[in-house]
Amino acid sequence: MKISFSNPAAVTSGVVVVGVNEGNKLSSSAAGIDKASGGSLMRAIKASTFKGKKGQQLSIMTLAGTKLDRVLLLGLGKPTDMGLTGALNAGGAVYAALAKAGAATVAVCIDGIDGDTKTAPDLASEFGYGARLRSYRFDKYRTKEKAEDKPTLKAFKILCPNSGKARTAFASKNQVADGVFLTRDLVSEPPNILYPDTLAKRTKELAKLGIKVEIMTETQMKKLGMGALLGVGQGSIRESRMVVMQWNGAPKSKSGKAETPIAFVGKGVTFDTGGISLKPAAGMEDMKWDMGGSAVVIGLMKALAGRKAKTNVVGVVGLVENMPGGNAQRPGDIVTAMDGQTIEVLNTDAEGRLVLADALHYTNTRFKPKFMVNLATLTGAIIVSLGNEYAGLFSNNDQLSERLATSGLAVDEKVWRMPMNDAYDKMINCDAADMKNIGGRGAGSITAAQFLQRFVGKTPWAHLDIAGVTWSGKDAPVVPKGGTAFGVRLLDRLVADHYEK
Ligand code: BES
Ligand code: MN
Numbered sequence: 001m002k003i004s005f006s007n008p009a010a011v012t013s014g015v016v017v018v019g020v021n022e023g024n025k026l027s028s029s030a031a032g033i034d035k036a037s038g039g040s041l042m043r044a045i046k047a048s049t050f051k052g053k054k055g056q057q058l059s060i061m062t063l064a065g066t067k068l069d070r071v072l073l074l075g076l077g078k079p080t081d082m083g084l085t086g087a088l089n090a091g092g093a094v095y096a097a098l099a100k101a102g103a104a105t106v107a108v109c110i111d112g113i114d115g116d117t118k119t120a121p122d123l124a125s126e127f128g129y130g131a132r133l134r135s136y137r138f139d140k141y142r143t144k145e146k147a148e149d150k151p152t153l154k155a156f157k158i159l160c161p162n163s164g165k166a167r168t169a170f171a172s173k174n175q176v177a178d179g180v181f182l183t184r185d186l187v188s189e190p191p192n193i194l195y196p197d198t199l200a201k202r203t204k205e206l207a208k209l210g211i212k213v214e215i216m217t218e219t220q221m222k223k224l225g226m227g228a229l230l231g232v233g234q235g236s237i238r239e240s241r242m243v244v245m246q247w248n249g250a251p252k253s254k255s256g257k258a259e260t261p262i263a264f265v266g267k268g269v270t271f272d273t274g275g276i277s278l279k280p281a282a283g284m285e286d287m288k289w290d291m292g293g294s295a296v297v298i299g300l301m302k303a304l305a306g307r308k309a310k311t312n313v314v315g316v317v318g319l320v321e322n323m324p325g326g327n328a329q330r331p332g333d334i335v336t337a338m339d340g341q342t343i344e345v346l347n348t349d350a351e352g353r354l355v356l357a358d359a360l361h362y363t364n365t366r367f368k369p370k371f372m373v374n375l376a377t378l379t380g381a382i383i384v385s386l387g388n389e390y391a392g393l394f395s396n397n398d399q400l401s402e403r404l405a406t407s408g409l410a411v412d413e414k415v416w417r418m419p420m421n422d423a424y425d426k427m428i429n430c431d432a433a434d435m436k437n438i439g440g441r442g443a444g445s446i447t448a449a450q451f452l453q454r455f456v457g458k459t460p461w462a463h464l465d466i467a468g469v470t471w472s473g474k475d476a477p478v479v480p481k482g483g484t485a486f487g488v489r490l491l492d493r494l495v496a497d498h499y500e501k
């Protein structure tokens with residue numbers, strides 16, 4: 001999808017999108033078309049049920065008196081209804097409405113809230129961003145799709161006052177969209193193609209954006225004593241990996257000392273069979289996206305480097321495949337994590353926490369970051385708690401939690417904080433080792449979080465359990481069904497609002 005911006009001009013042919021406020025108050029662009037058509041536009045509106053309500057659409061073909069192929073009227077609601085989020089969602093909805101409508105290029109007129117041209121550039125860039133986000137499609141393995149089933153729409157030409165400002169604002173959002181698309185690509189790839197080594201290799205493309213990428217092999221991880229992570233991967237013929245990505249975008253301070261980084265850590269189980277504690281067959285294919293946390297971290301790094309974020313960021317992902325097999329870890333095995341703590345593995349399907357234990361400790365001790373946020377499709381229990389609407393947020397720090405919640409609301413990637421305390425922590429105490437990898441019957445997402453907390457020391461930390469929000473079965477305005485990349489826009493926003501110089 002190509003999105004371009006230029007200053008207002010009359011659109012006299014092809015497809016044009018114009019706004020109409022509630023009560024059928026035409027925007028100035030719509031009024032211009034009505035006039036050019038000798039009133040045909042208003043006649044078409046009156047012949048329909050269109051009222052200009054927010055989100056309403058009316059498509060008019062070959063408008064009488066004009067050479068226009070199609071006029072898409074977009075309901076804007078009351079002038080106060082259409083904020084930046086409204087514009088973002090409108091971009092997505094308009095893309096979806098026109099994607100397969102035949103035209104390759106569409107003109108969109110954005111005049112500003114209640115005709116206030118000052119508001120137009122920001123609305124226009126959000127609209128373009130929404131359209132781009134919605135245009136994502138994972139079709140690389142479809143060899144027989146008919147041309148008429150594929151999208152025809154290739155470009156949005158957005159006309160708005162002060163289009164230069166819109167173009168600049170869009171450029172950095174477009175970089176975030178590139179990060180979102182990378183994340184969606186990675187979670188969509190099948191597990192025979194994407195496994196620890198191939199996923200690690202995909203991160204090398206980030207080097208051309210200025211990100212330093214280090215890929216650790218099993219031999220290196222063994223030396224560091226990462227017994228928790230390696231135990232999970234040992235049943236697979238695919239070797240485990242850890243990838244460390246660094247983006248140093250903060251300006252050097254006067255003393256020449258590098259700014260302390262912030263850190264993001266991702267669970268990257270490229271396929272989760274459950275291991276010897278095997279999962280049931282039905283729905284197991286979903287476990288290809290059990291690397292969703294790592295994909296968010298990788299896409300976020302791409303987004304931040306792409307828009308040259310003025311901050312120092314570390315991204316660490318632990319990549320393993322959880323398979324049963326002759327060398328697989330057994331229920332009852334005791335493993336030693338990198339920090340020396342021992343873990344009795346009572347259920348090999350509670351593997352994500354084992355991977356993150358070593359990834360978090362490694363990140364914390366090597367980088368001593370300002371904070372760590374980890375993302376993981378960690379528990380089915382979080383889907384029982386929050387469904388597919390909110391991610392679970394678990395944290396040892398109120399400020400970080402509040403910032404995450406606020407950023408989440410701003411980009412419509414919502415998180416809900418869950419409780420943590422000593423009583424829950426006790427549930428993973430163990431007679432045979434320092435801890436066990438499962439709690440009791442209840443509070444499955446919380447005991448998983450308590451487990452992670454045992455590996456973060458005193459560093460401000462938050463864990464996002466994204467099991468319910470990583471994949472979606474239905475289209476949303478800026479998120480087509482499939483891999484959502486939930487977390488990339490949220491964390492990009494967190495960084496932009498609080499951690500850039
Ligand atoms: N990857 C799963 C969690 C999951 C389930 C993600 C459904 C997305 C959709 C995780 O590794 C897992 O298997 N967790 C177990 C933990 C249990 C054994 C304590 C679970 O949720 O059942
Ligand atoms: Mn599992």
Ligand code: ZN
Nearest residue numbers: 269272290352
């Ligand atoms: Zn898992």
